[in-house]
Amino acid sequence: MRSSMQWALTALAAGVPLCAAQTYTDCNPLNKTCPADTGLDQWSFSTDFTAGSSAFSKWTTTSGTVNSTSLGAKFEVKEEGDAPTIQTDFYIFFGRVEAKFRCANGTGIISTLVMESDDLDEIDWEQISTFDTYVQTDYFGKGNTTSYDRYTNVDVTDPVETYHTYTIDWTSERIEWILDGTVVRTLEYADAVDGTNFPQTPMVVKLGIWAGGDPSNSAGTIEWAGGETDYTAGPFIMYLESVNITNYNPACSYTYSDKTGEYTSITTSNSTCNATSSSSTSSKSTTASGSAVAASSGAVYTGGATSLSYGSALFMVGGGLLAALL
Numbered sequence: 145m146r147s148s149m150q151w152a153l154t155a156l157a158a159g160v161p162l163c164a165a166q167t168y169t170d171c172n173p174l175n176k177t178c179p180a181d182t183g184l185d186q187w188s189f190s191t192d193f194t195a196g197s198s199a200f201s202k203w204t205t206t207s208g209t210v211n212s213t214s215l216g217a218k219f220e221v222k223e224e225g226d227a228p229t230i231q232t233d234f235y236i237f238f239g240r241v242e243a244k245f246r247c248a249n250g251t252g253i254i255s256t257l258v259m260e261s262d263d264l265d266e267i268d269w270e271q272i273s274t275f276d277t278y279v280q281t282d283y284f285g286k287g288n289t290t291s292y293d294r295y296t297n298v299d300v301t302d303p304v305e306t307y308h309t310y311t312i313d314w315t316s317e318r319i320e321w322i323l324d325g326t327v328v329r330t331l332e333y334a335d336a337v338d339g340t341n342f343p344q345t346p347m348v349v350k351l352g353i354w355a356g357g358d359p360s361n362s363a364g365t366i367e368w369a370g371g372e373t374d375y376t377a378g379p380f381i382m383y384l385e386s387v388n389i390t391n392y393n394p395a396c397s398y399t400y401s402d403k404t405g406e407y408t409s410i411t412t413s414n415s416t417c418n419a420t421s422s423s424s425t426s427s428k429s430t431t432a433s434g435s436a437v438a439a440s441s442g443a444v445y446t447g448g449a450t451s452l453s454y455g456s457a458l459f460m461v462g463g464g465l466l467a468a469l470l
């Protein structure tokens with residue numbers, strides 16, 4: 145959370161529209177009644193990021209520029225403030241996310257695969273370029289950052305030079321972190337403070353890189369990142385080859401029916417996505433609900449997911465947690 149919070153802030157500073165974020169600043173479903181989340185209404189979804197610009201059809205670039213190349217989607221940090229990030233236009237509610245990528249080089253550059261919900265449940269893979277023999281796993285429930293003892297370090301060989309497949313398999317009973325097909329960590333529901341800290345609400349998938357070692361970051365973040373980033377040694381690049389997602393509860397929308405943040409409180413619905421059939425523009429979409437509107441060619445998604453996520457981050461900052469986090 146230390147990391148992804150700073151990541152979100154870096155990305156915001158780099159130009160995520162503040163007006164969008166502010167719209168959602170106060171919508172944490174633990175405290176408010178929030179618009180439904182747009183769900184992925186299919187069991188599986190795959191992206192080959194070498195395929196050209198069509199690869200991004202259900203992804204939003206929330207910060208910087210990310211393009212398809214023959215090596216995969218290219219995420220590049222060239223100067224202070226760069227934090228290229230993409231995010232799914234949809235949420236999944238329990239599922240499996242597999243991402244094959246080559247991490248960025250340099251000192252203090254963080255390559256990440258993060259899943260995050262509106263009430264700040266979070267599941268992470270994070271590779272710190274400075275330490276090229278391991279990758280970190282981490283998780284948070286309901287934005288609880290009272291301790292940073294939830295992470296583990298997992299051995300990995302040449303994460304910068306070599307593509308590895310980083311997988312999260314997430315059910316209501318346990319989370320598995322899987323590296324190149326081998327389970328390297330299992331978190332049982334009961335082991336996360338009897339489930340209280342267990343990630344269990346619909347999540348978006350985010351991938352990107354950012355400079356944990358940026359000289360303007362706090363001393364704690366720079367230390368975690370293994371030192372200050374020297375931008376003259378860049379550019380620092382991550383290549384993302386492919387992502388395969390399985391949604392264990394495919395549906396058009398997910399709604400928090402109460403403020404517990406428990407998975408049993410999430411209701412799923414299919415009534416929204418193929419309900420209308422008139423227009424192929426997004427003019428009928430309601431950004432406020434972040435929901436999908438139908439088009440004859442398929443669903444058109446609004447940017448609701450993006451805004452909500454960054455909005456949550458902002459809200460936490462507003463709540464005074466920033467000092468504790470950075």
Ligand SMILES: *[C@@H]1O[C@H](CO)[C@@H](O)[C@H](O)[C@H]1NC(C)=O
Pocket residue numbers: 172174175287463
């Ligand atoms: C929700 O509201 C309570 C008080 O009503 C407050 O203590 C808490 O920080 C809020 N939580 C979030 C995540 O906004």
Ligand SMILES: *[C@@H]1O[C@H](CO)[C@@H](O)[C@H](O)[C@H]1NC(C)=O
Pocket residue numbers: 197205208209210211212
């Ligand atoms: C690269 O991606 C940006 C959006 O991130 C897009 O505007 C631009 O057209 C793309 N460039 C190429 C060459 O595809």
Ligand SMILES: *[C@@H]1O[C@H](CO)[C@@H](O)[C@H](O)[C@H]1NC(C)=O
Pocket residue numbers: 190242243244309386387388
């Ligand atoms: C996703 O699935 C495709 C097709 O089966 C496969 O070629 C690719 O390696 C998979 N990617 C990941 C990250 O598992």
Ligand SMILES: *[C@@H]1O[C@H](CO)[C@@H](O)[C@H](O)[C@H]1NC(C)=O
Pocket residue numbers: 288289290291337340341
């Ligand atoms: C936050 O997590 C800690 C364990 O890391 C736990 O002791 C505490 O009870 C949790 N707080 C809440 C409000 O769930």
Ligand SMILES: *[C@@H]1O[C@H](CO)[C@@H](O)[C@H](O)[C@H]1NC(C)=O
Pocket residue numbers: 249250304305377
């Ligand atoms: C990463 O950077 C170090 C130091 O500049 C360099 O020695 C190494 O060759 C680089 N590795 C890659 C894969 O670019």
Ligand SMILES: *[C@@H]1O[C@H](CO)[C@@H](O)[C@H](O)[C@H]1NC(C)=O
Pocket residue numbers: 185186187393394395396412413414
């Ligand atoms: C929603 O539709 C999808 C795709 O047809 C289906 O797999 C899923 O079971 C449905 N979910 C609900 C809650 O009806």
Ligand SMILES: *[C@@H]1O[C@H](CO)[C@@H](O)[C@H](O)[C@H]1NC(C)=O
Pocket residue numbers: 185186396414417418442
């Ligand atoms: C909506 O329509 C698409 C395209 O026909 C289909 O793949 C999807 O399963 C439908 N969703 C539901 C919930 O019926």
